[in-house]
Amino acid sequence: MTAPVSGPVLVIGSGLIGASVGLALRRAGVQVWLDDVDAVAVAEAVDRGAGEPWRPDAGQPRLVVVAVPPDVAGPAMARAGDFPDATVTDVTSVKAEPLAEARAAGADPRRLVGGHPMAGRETSGAAAARHDLFDDRVWVISPLAESDPQRVEDVRDLVVTCGAVPVMMAPEDHDRAVALTSHAPQLLSSLLAARLLDADPDAVAVSGQGLRDMTRIAGSDPRLWQSILNSNADSVADVLEAFARDLEGAITRLRQREDLGDALARGVQGQRRIPGKHGATATAYDLVPVIIKDEPGELARLFVAAGGLEVNLEDVRIDHVLGKPSGLVELSVRPEATTRLVEGLRALGFDVRA
Amino acid sequence: MTAPVSGPVLVIGSGLIGASVGLALRRAGVQVWLDDVDAVAVAEAVDRGAGEPWRPDAGQPRLVVVAVPPDVAGPAMARAGDFPDATVTDVTSVKAEPLAEARAAGADPRRLVGGHPMAGRETSGAAAARHDLFDDRVWVISPLAESDPQRVEDVRDLVVTCGAVPVMMAPEDHDRAVALTSHAPQLLSSLLAARLLDADPDAVAVSGQGLRDMTRIAGSDPRLWQSILNSNADSVADVLEAFARDLEGAITRLRQREDLGDALARGVQGQRRIPGKHGATATAYDLVPVIIKDEPGELARLFVAAGGLEVNLEDVRIDHVLGKPSGLVELSVRPEATTRLVEGLRALGFDVRA
Numbered sequence: 001m002t003a004p005v006s007g008p009v010l011v012i013g014s015g016l017i018g019a020s021v022g023l024a025l026r027r028a029g030v031q032v033w034l035d036d037v038d039a040v041a042v043a044e045a046v047d048r049g050a051g052e053p054w055r056p057d058a059g060q061p062r063l064v065v066v067a068v069p070p071d072v073a074g075p076a077m078a079r080a081g082d083f084p085d086a087t088v089t090d091v092t093s094v095k096a097e098p099l100a101e102a103r104a105a106g107a108d109p110r111r112l113v114g115g116h117p118m119a120g121r122e123t124s125g126a127a128a129a130r131h132d133l134f135d136d137r138v139w140v141i142s143p144l145a146e147s148d149p150q151r152v153e154d155v156r157d158l159v160v161t162c163g164a165v166p167v168m169m170a171p172e173d174h175d176r177a178v179a180l181t182s183h184a185p186q187l188l189s190s191l192l193a194a195r196l197l198d199a200d201p202d203a204v205a206v207s208g209q210g211l212r213d214m215t216r217i218a219g220s221d222p223r224l225w226q227s228i229l230n231s232n233a234d235s236v237a238d239v240l241e242a243f244a245r246d247l248e249g250a251i252t253r254l255r256q257r258e259d260l261g262d263a264l265a266r267g268v269q270g271q272r273r274i275p276g277k278h279g280a281t282a283t284a285y286d287l288v289p290v291i292i293k294d295e296p297g298e299l300a301r302l303f304v305a306a307g308g309l310e311v312n313l314e315d316v317r318i319d320h321v322l323g324k325p326s327g328l329v330e331l332s333v334r335p336e337a338t339t340r341l342v343e344g345l346r347a348l349g350f351d352v353r354a
Numbered sequence: 355m356t357a358p359v360s361g362p363v364l365v366i367g368s369g370l371i372g373a374s375v376g377l378a379l380r381r382a383g384v385q386v387w388l389d390d391v392d393a394v395a396v397a398e399a400v401d402r403g404a405g406e407p408w409r410p411d412a413g414q415p416r417l418v419v420v421a422v423p424p425d426v427a428g429p430a431m432a433r434a435g436d437f438p439d440a441t442v443t444d445v446t447s448v449k450a451e452p453l454a455e456a457r458a459a460g461a462d463p464r465r466l467v468g469g470h471p472m473a474g475r476e477t478s479g480a481a482a483a484r485h486d487l488f489d490d491r492v493w494v495i496s497p498l499a500e501s502d503p504q505r506v507e508d509v510r511d512l513v514v515t516c517g518a519v520p521v522m523m524a525p526e527d528h529d530r531a532v533a534l535t536s537h538a539p540q541l542l543s544s545l546l547a548a549r550l551l552d553a554d555p556d557a558v559a560v561s562g563q564g565l566r567d568m569t570r571i572a573g574s575d576p577r578l579w580q581s582i583l584n585s586n587a588d589s590v591a592d593v594l595e596a597f598a599r600d601l602e603g604a605i606t607r608l609r610q611r612e613d614l615g616d617a618l619a620r621g622v623q624g625q626r627r628i629p630g631k632h633g634a635t636a637t638a639y640d641l642v643p644v645i646i647k648d649e650p651g652e653l654a655r656l657f658v659a660a661g662g663l664e665v666n667l668e669d670v671r672i673d674h675v676l677g678k679p680s681g682l683v684e685l686s687v688r689p690e691a692t693t694r695l696v697e698g699l700r701a702l703g704f705d706v707r708a
């Protein structure tokens with residue numbers, strides 16, 4: 001653990017992320033000033049204990065965290081540069097465009113370091129803020145080529161003080177990465193879910209878990225995603241164009257009854273690249289299916305049994321079934337624990353379908 | 355509950371599905387004969403208790419279930435029609451093409467009724483068969499226009515005897531439905547996962563739960579899916595062409611920095627059409643996030659607590675976090691139970707982040 005970041009820290013923007021940064025820093029004893037164009041938001045964040053309201057005569061901040069939406073982050077970072085010796089960072093989910101806008105508006109690139117905590121909630125506003133929102137989460141740090149190394153260290157101290165795991169990535173690399181792993185998948189999920197609007201109700205009735213998985217993120221807030229997609233439009237479009245070419249190729253091969261086996265096999269390989277638990281390379285877990293009654297306490301009984309067998313469950317999936325009050329629960333366990341779990345649960349009378 | 359299906363039932367194909375049909379019918383006391391081009395597969399299914407081996411002098415089956423891969427199901431159904439009064443059905447995941455091939459090979463359409471149980475396992479073969487594989491699952495029944503109503507009733511009896519929920523759907527409707535809800539999503543998932551192969555390892559490191567959800571089914575068996583996609587190629591291509599048009603429109607709008615809000619909003623609406631638990635319309639569940647230590651027994655402690663509070667968990671998602679031995683568990687509960695769960699868990703010392 002490095003030292004806590006040196007304060008005072010000025011947080012501009014007192015929404016969910018800004019107020020959570022304040023709470024996380026206050027938890028570590030760092031002095032925090034809060035600002036927002038909306039005085040009510042500041043009052044709410046102060047009330048939550050995220051810091052003191054910013055006043056022009058308060059003094060000079062050592063670090064400024066700009067926590068406003070992507071489309072206004074650039075100018076806000078430039079204004080923050082008016083503090084003569086402050087390090088300036090932001091927390092928006094797109095990096096290159098806001099940083100370029102900050103420079104265009106006159107920000108000093110030596111004191112500017114971009115940031116993106118990979119954390120959020122379905123809700124927004126200071127009322128939803130939490131001191132532990134960033135605990136154990138990746139927080140990407142995106143320096144400019146001109147960023148002073150000591151300024152990068154300041155931001156690293158901020159990240160660690162907030163409980164997060166710093167990952168260094170150039171702004172353009174960050175934006176290309178999240179375009180591929182987050183922004184393009186979001187739009188694909190939305191477009192797939194939207195296809196269901198024209199479908200017959202009977203057709204949608206035969207939906208399985210695969211479709212549910214693929215459309216879950218389609219339920220996200222359209223306004224927020226509109227803003228994110230717009231700020232990273234070209235990187236997202238690049239990913240989607242490559243995807244569209246692959247898709248056109250697959251459609252042609254389907255129409256001509258040609259083999260798609262290699263495209264499917266490439267999917268298997270690609271999926272294996274996604275990091276698993278705790279950022280490690282994905283482990284091939286065994287799936288142990290168990291049928292349980294759909295009643296309070298039934299999952300508890302199952303997990304008590306697994307705990308009693310000293311088996312750590314890596315993941316749990318509940319696959320609901322039609323028509324009857326029962327559920328299929330799939331337990332993911334390390335292969336070396338599978339036999340112990342299966343035999344132990346059966347001995348306890350569980351309906352294990354392994 | 356209707357009466358058990360009238361036997362004897364001849365099951366052609368003694369793999370996972372065929373042997374499971376045999377086990378489910380034997381459970382209900384129905385006489386079952388098993389056949390397969392592979393005598394070892396028959397022996398294995400017989401050994402599991404799925405029925406007796408078929409012999410030409412055994413007598414006349416009342417019902418024939420063709421449980422062979424889609425590309426050979428049509429001719430097998432035609433041959434099954436040689437039994438003078440048997441109802442003939444199949445269990446393949448595509449309907450129109452195999453049924454058309456059966457008719458082309460001389461099958462009597464009055465005695466022919468297609469079927470598709472929406473059940474399966476990651477493993478295959480009679481050794482993996484289960485008597486309860488179809489319990490509570492949708493089993494689509496796809497009559498031809500010429501199918502005799504009594505033959506349709508025979509297949510309905512088969513479905514109910516196997517423990518499944520019958521859903522009537524014309525073959526072409528079935529194929530269009532599964533193209534939309536299963537086959538096209540499978541290919542989209544594979545193509546998205548394959549895009550990760552060209553990506554920098556650092557880029558893949560910022561993957562979140564959204565990407566994991568969208569690529570889970572990309573891990574499925576390429577050979578099986580190659581066969582399914584080939585047998586339903588035009589319906590899948592139709593869905594993907596409509597999707598590709600939407601995608602091209604979205605890319606154009608991204609490049610021109612035009613608003614995508616309505617496409618995202620349509621995604622939200624489409625996602626809401628997917629049936630939820632037990633085939634009901636999706637309920638908006640509340641998500642209750644809880645941080646637990648990543649140790650044996652921790653999930654158990656959480657579920658015991660939820661059970662003790664008499665809260666039924668509708669779904670569970672474990673969102674692994676980076677760098678530290680802890681996990682974020684999201685509990686889905688009916689909105690009316692949320693306050694009881696949150697306050698109850700907090701009173702018990704749980705780190706609830708609602």
